[in-house]
Amino acid sequence: MTIIVKKPAAKVAPNLADYSAALAAFSWDAARRSLDGLPGGAGLNIAHEAVDRHAQGPRAAHLALRCLGKNGMVRDFTYRNLAVETSRFANVLAGLGVQPGERVFVLAGRIPELYIAVLGALKQRCVVSPLFSAFGPEPIHTRFALGSGSVLVTSESLYQRKVAGLRERLPQLKHVLLVSESSNPAGVPGTLDLVTLMRDANPDFTIGPTDPEDRALLHFTSGTTGKPKGAVHVHQAVVAHHITGRLALDFHPDDVFWCTADPGWVTGTSYGIISPLTNGITSIVDEGDFDAERWYRILAEQKVSVWYTAPTAVRMMMKGGAELARRHAFPQLRFIASVGEPLNPQAVLWGRDAFGLPIHDNWWQTETGGIMIANYPAMDIKPGSMGKPLPGVEAAVVKRAGDNAVEVITAPNIEGELALKRGWPSMFRGYLNEDERYRKCFAGEWYLTGDLAKRDTDGYFWFVGRADDVIKSSGHLIGPFEVESALMEHPAVSEAGVIGKPDPVQLETVKAFVALKPGFEANEALRRDLLGFARKQLGAAVAPKEIDFVANLPKTRSGKIMRRLLKARELGLPEGDTSMLESGT
Ligand code: AMP
DSSP, rough: OOBOOOOOOOOOSSSSSSHHHHHHHHHHHHHHHHSSOOOGGGBHHHHHIIIIIITTTTTTTSSEEEEEEEEEEEEEEEHHHHHHHHHHHHHHHHHTTTOTTEEEEOOOOOOOHHHHHHHHHHHTTTTTEOOTTTOHHHHHHHHHHHTTTEEEEHHHHHHIIIIIIGGOOOOOOOOOEEOSSOOOGSSSEEEEEEEEEHHHSSSSSOOOOOOSSEEEEEEEESSSSSEEEEEEGGGGGGGHHHHHHTTOOOOOOOOOEOOOOOOTTTTHIIIIIIIHTTTTTTEEESSSOOOOOHHHHHHTTTSSSSSEEEEHHHHHHHHHHHHHHHSSSSSTTEEEEOOOSSSOOOHHHHHHHHHHOOOOEEOGGGGOOOOEEEEOTTSOOOTTTTEEOOOOOOHHHHHHHHTOOOEEEEEOOOEEEEESOOOOOOOEEEETHHHHHHHHTTTTTTTEEEEEEEEEETTTTEEEESOOOOOOETEEEEHHHHHHHHHHHHHHEEEEEEEEEEETTEEEEEEEEEETTOOOOOOHHHHHHHHHHHHHHOTTTSSEEEEESSSSSOOTTTTTHHHHHHHHHHHHHOOOTTTTTTTTT
16 A cells, blocks of 8 residues: 655745646746846846846845855855856856857866856856766766867866876867866966966856757766767756746745755756756755765755755665754755655655655656656655656656557556656757667657656656666666776776666665686686776776676677676576577576
């Protein structure tokens, strides 16, 4: 029997008070009209909606960003300050001759310069791609080369550790703007000092005409095969960022919001940067890594009222026990949401023990650009369910029926692929340079998400699993192919197969199976060497945590590694259909 968590008594009237009424009343046109558009009808630009329109209005002096440094330093930016800083950055780009449409990559921890660079580059109408700072050199190189980045904003230490050695392989990279940590910023060859450039830049900038369909953001995501995919989003996505903040995260003007995601992943951009700012509220940015005690302190001291986090973090907090939370008081906290992986029913309920509030799961992915399915404050929660589609979003469970068609499964509780009807503004507009791969994501009017789900009789959606072999670890999608390719670079490796191994905290951890070339002996020293090698190439977030040596990898007759079988064997599960298996593997 499904447990139902009754909606808690609301501390403020929810924006979405009645789900059915909101569905009936909603239109994307009306949502678009809740934004300003560029002055003089010059189009729609994310940075104008996020920063300039507030800086020019009654919220100019309102706190936009509070950045908490690892070292305890706090840097505050009002909307007016943010407008100045982002304009300076846009002028820095313009002064260097960087044109609209060029790609600006940002590789940094959660420091204010990252936020300023992203918004400033959007003002100059560049396409922005924030990269996760825990990536190693290989994932950085792959993404940079795919995206043809001409500008990189990064910190001195990240540059020295991860990028300097790649420079020769990045011929398209014209400008490296360094956030220096030393007293001699001019000392790093091949780079420019961002602080000096910013100091000398004009604080006024007029955003040029921006077509709502102009490219704005490039987020890399992983598939089962091939290189990472560059999902392209346009300025119009801001309509969805804005309205989902209101409806799914229930932003109210006095909210203090904390999204714990890193902007290197889509959540940290759509909701860690854009959505709270378009809604004119205060956003907390924490540079520090996860630490339960620090997080409780931030929630309490910063008087966070809306908190958006991830299941892995919740599970890590659960390990410490609810008593740890109860040592603090959170009188302002009124809404908690989570995304990125299935949220265990126990985690929903643990929220009530620790904070007096259930945790609201919601679902979306890089390609959808914004929240698509959610549990709303005014709706009862069925723990374990992702909730119901946003107004304006039509979701269905479907079965593929031929090449370009699907059959919608109308009967409840039947498993199928989760699909979304085209037409929401933050839908990705392409995979960079991969038209065919993009086309294959659609069947007629439906975008196929690659996730398996069910819908129950009340219209709640339930996540069942991924339809492919992509790994989810600590909320991050990891492509097994990228990990296998890195391992194959090691002189001892002839073949590698990589799976996600279930983990009680991280959901999955990366496990690799490796076959060795003749002349190499499988032993502990080689295993350690391989683990270290992969970590150096890929970075800690992506590298395998475990490596097993095998004589052969199971393969299909056409030579594809059967990761599904590796996983079944690892977990002692039935091997399923092995008719495709090449003999002897
Ligand atoms: P990403 O594109 O990296 O944001 O990853 C998106 C994928 O994460 C989805 O396609 C799902 O497989 C998974 N995911 C996101 N949110 C949820 C959720 N609430 N429940 C289950 N899986 C989720």
